[in-house]
Amino acid sequence: MRVPLSWLREYVDLPAGTAGRDVQAKLISAGLEVETVEQVGEGLQGPLVVGQVLTIEELEGFKKPIRFCTVDVGKANGTGEPQEIVCGARNFAVGDKVVVILPGGVLPGDFRISARKTYGRVSHGMICSARELGMGDDHDGIVVLPPEHEVGTDAIGLLELVDEVLDIAVTPDRGYCLSLRGVARETATAFGLPLSDPALIDVPGPKAGGYPVQVTDEAGCDRFTARTVTGINHEARSPIWLQRRLQKVGMRPISLAVDITNYVMFEVGQPLHAYDRTRLNGMIGVRRAAPGEKLTTLDGVERVLDGEDLVITDESGPIGLAGVMGGAHTEIADAGVPGADGSPEAGAGTTEIVIEAAHFDPVSIARTARRHKLGSEASRRFERGTDPQATSAAAQRAVDLLVLLAGGTAEPGVTEIAVPAEPRTVAMAADHPDRVAGTRYGRETVVRRLQQIGCYVTGSDDLIVTVPSWRPDLSFPNDLAEEVIRLEGYENLPSTLPRPPAGRGLTDSQRLRRRIGRALAGAGYVEAPAYPFVGTEALDALGLDADDPRRRVVTLANPLSDNEPALRTTLLTGLLATLRRNDGRGSHDLALFETGLVFHPREGAGTPPRPPVDRRPTDEEIAALKAALPDQPRHAAVVLTGAREPAGWWGAGRPAGWADAIEAARTVAREAGVELILRQDQHAPYHPGRCAAFYAVAGDGTEVRVGHGGELHPRVTKALGVPERTAAMEVDLDVIEFAGAGHRPSGPRVSTFPVATQDVALVVAADVPAAEVEAALREGAGELLESLRLFDVFTGPQIGEGRKSLAYALRFRAPDRTLTAEDASAARDAAIARAAERTDATLRG
Known part of the structure; x- marks a missing residue:
């Protein structure tokens, strides 16, 4: 909302010398987001x-x-x-x-x-x-x-x-500030000055002879005012002062009648619509659209209406989308502009105007505007809630300006349709704002501040607050407490630092996540957190089967984007989107990681209860809240492509591959004190021949699967638009942490005794996993084995078809003595024997 200071002064008598920066500071202190103060005409000098x-x-x-x-x-x-x-x-x-x-x-x-x-x-x-x-x-x-x-x-x-214009970012709960009237009220309160309310004008009551109106949907429209002005000079143009005020708030002057409706909207906050009475066909009506009805709006687009759309009609059918945009058939015409039917008579210029001022259901208007992708200044105000009591004043203000500037005559008939409604009241203890803010205001201050925002307050210790019609956001005691606190100044709230009990710090889970982040960053990965939203297209691109659990998503009631209406079930969608975006911008050597929550719907979860805000929820209420939430395991994932080791004077580089993704999984598991067991698997979105499943041994000795990794399937890389041979992995951190429960990181042991190294090459069947051979060697070697590393895999006719050779380097060391050659050889032989027993391995000659 752009607010010219010269226009604002018409309603608030600001002290001489008050600059836009002074008003900005006061309004920010009162809780409004005044982003900038534009100096219009800065540097302009005559003549x-x-x-x-x-x-x-x-x-x-x-x-x-x-x-x-x-x-x-x-x-x-x-x-x-x-x-x-x-x-x-x-x-x-x-x-x-x-x-x-x-x-x-x-x-x-x-x-x-x-x-x-x-x-x-x-x-x-x-x-x-x-x-x-x-x-x-x-x-x-x-x-x-x-x-x-x-x-x-x-x-x-x-x-x-020359002027100053305040640019205010109006939050959804302060829709009344989308008008000079609302901002002037806040300014008057901030400066302690009286307000000249532009809506406080003499308004005639309902009188017979007004334009006929019938409202059949009172839930969608609870108030409708219609006024008629005749004898308008269609050649009259908007005066300079009116044009300049509209230009300063960001509107383009169009014609006198349209400019007046826009001017009143910005002045009072009530959107208006003007109809050419000669183009109306009978009674104006307000109803829901029939599915499939069509309407050509003022922007020239023919729109197919939905059954939930609220429409303005006459006997010919819809003539406007209520609260959003009028129809082209009844628009105001300047002289010489052809009518909607192309007739020259209709293009002679509008001389009779029907003014509409109505109050519509905010939810209905918001849904219509979003459904038709047709946001307007009117819908922006209606969907935040307008003042239902201001419709008559706004219509009268428009009539007065048409009479003054266009030489028109106001017809005496006034149409006023209003659904009876009781004033909204909120009961609140007088000391409630004190308890919320942690300071003392006192009843007198609370009542004074509530009266300043337009409330009527009765009662002593227990207040009955009648909230003003222009504040639909005030519904609960905490809403009123917030008003008192912001007007008294957030900067005046006492600041007290919490006193945490000694000996507490990060939890084990938090420490583990930090260690994992540091380990992956040390391995060359860059953290790239993404929004936790996903759409069907992203899951389709991963090649997930129809029954894949990752397709069962938690759908959001109010998503930020219609293309991503659900919460993610895998981290790979966001990471791969980030990789694609960076690769498209010229960064081709990428290694990215993320740790974060994924979301899975919980069977039997009901609607979560609404917790209280004036006390701590009970254990039962907290349990009910948790039971309604989806399962939210924490995952870690990496994606990488391009060069893993760059080429240079030191030698040739090495491209990233599936082995790097698997090593990243091992890096994560090592931080939790878990050794992963790898098995070949087929799992989307990975290449069936280059995919590994990761298993960890739980405390009870059972193996649990913790994730997958490998090279992405060619169809997936093509669908996602990422480079070929892109590799990835994803693991469940909660399961890894459970498997490594009780592990405490420790520094490396430095022994004073030398190491004894023994190499061994074993020939096994080609389908025997190297992990099984390694496990057998560790078990057979016993406690003298310090480390074991696979350094070569060989296949060829020398060792026979369907066979492979695995070469390992075994390091032996004793904590209390220097090993003899016989000790090392005995441990090596025991390891070979156990491998032969478990995997049918033979020593390569």
């Missing part, structure tokens, strides 16, 4: 005056049309003689009043004006366009003023070119 074009000479021989003009600027140039100016615009004629800046003046952007020779003539100044004056982005032609303005008049004051 900038009204001039009248006397002559126009068309200059020939140039690539574009050029005119040499003489302009009467009165005594502004010191001589009274016509000013000679070269101009390239074509939208003015002899006799028009224009804006002229003379030599010595400065336009916004430090554009200094001087007499200079151009196109063979000397130009003594410039005829200005709206963009050059900082009035808007229109650069198609210069500004042509109404003829009543006197030559030589100062144009800076006339066009209100």
Whole structure:
């Protein structure tokens, strides 16, 4: 919401010298998000005056049309003689009043004006366009003023070119601040000044003879006001002050009738709609659309309506989407503009207008605007909640302006349809804000602050607060407490640091997650957390089967994006999207990781209860909340592509592959004190021949699967748009942590005794996993074995078909003595014997 300071002063008598920065500071202290204060016309210097074009000479021989003009600027140039100016615009004629800046003046952007020779003539100044004056982005032609303005008049004051505009980011709960009325109320309260409410005007009650209206959906529209103005001068144009105010709030002036409805909307906060009465066909109605009905809106798009859309109708059918946008058939027409049916009579200009001011259900308007992807200034206000009591005042304000500026006559008939409704009240203890804020305000302060926001307060210790009609967000005692706290100043709340009990710090799970993050970062991975949202397309791209558990998702009631309406069941979707985006931007050597929650629907989970906010929930309430939540295991995942080891003067590099992804899983498991067991597997989205399943041994000796890793399937890399041979892995950290329960990280042991190294090459069947051979060697070698490493895998005719050779380096060391050759050889032989027994291995000759 853009708020010109000059307009704001009309409702709040700010002290002389109060700048936009002062108002910004006060409003921020009161809880509004004032993002910037724009200095409109900053650097503008005169002489900038009204001039009248006397002559126009068309200059020939140039690539574009050029005119040499003489302009009467009165005594502004010191001589009274016509000013000679070269101009390239074509939208003015002899006799028009224009804006002229003379030599010595400065336009916004430090554009200094001087007499200079151009196109063979000397130009003594410039005829200005709206963009050059900082009035808007229109650069198609210069500004042509109404003829009543006197030559030589100062144009800076006339066009209100110098001003300050506050840009406020209005949060959804403060929809009343989408108007000058609402911001003025906050400003008056912040400065302790009286408010001149623009909605407090004399409004006639319902009178017979008003335009007929029938509301059949009272839940969608509980108030509807209709007023009629006739005898309008269709050639009347919006005065400069009205155009400038609309331009400063970000609206483009269109025509007088439309400008007036927009002006009242920004002034009072009540959107209006104006109908050409000659184009209406009978009674105006408000109802839900019939499925399949069609409406061409003011933007020229034919829209197929939904059964939940609230529409404005006449006897011909829908003529507008209620609270969103009107229909093209009944729009206001300027003189000479053809009507919707193409008839010249309809294009003669609108002279009879019906003003609509209504209050619509916010949820219905929000859903319609989103359904048709048709947000508007009106829907933005309706979906946040407008003041139902302001409809009559807004309609009257529009009628008054049409009578004043367009010479119209207000018909005496007034249509007013209102569903009876009791004022909303909230019961609250007088000391409730004190208990919420942890300080003492006292009843007098609480009552005063609530009255300042428009509440009517009765009661002593227990207050009955009648909330104002323009504050639909005030429904509970804590809402009222927040109002008191923000007006008293958040900066005045006492600051107390919590006192944690001694001896407490990070939990074991938190320490493990930090160790894992440091270990992966040390291995060359970059952490790349992603949003936890996913769509069907991403799961399809992973090649998941229809019955894959990862396709069972938790769907959000109000997703940020319709393309990602669910919570993720795997970390790979976000990581691979990040990898694709970075690869597309030229970073081809990538190794990314993330640790985070995934979400799985819980069987039998019901609707979560609403916990209280005035006390700690009971254990039963907390248990009910947890029971309604989805399962949220924590996972770790990596993706990598490109070069794992870059090439250079030190030698050739090495591309990333499936083995790197598996090593990343081992890195994660080692931090939890778990040794992974690897088995070949087939699991989407991995290549069936380059996929490993990871298992860990739980405390009871059983093996549990903790994840998968390997190279992505070619179909998956193509569907996702990531490089071929991209590798990935994902593990369940909760299961790994459970398997490694009780593990405490310790530093390496440094022995004073030497190591004895023995190499062994074993021949086994090609389908025997190397992990089984390794486990047998460890078991047979006993406690003297310090480490074991597979350093070579060989296949070939020398060892026979269907066989492979696995070469291991075994390191033996004793903690209390130096091993003899016989000790090392005995341990080696025992390891070979156990491997032969378990895997049918033979020693390679």
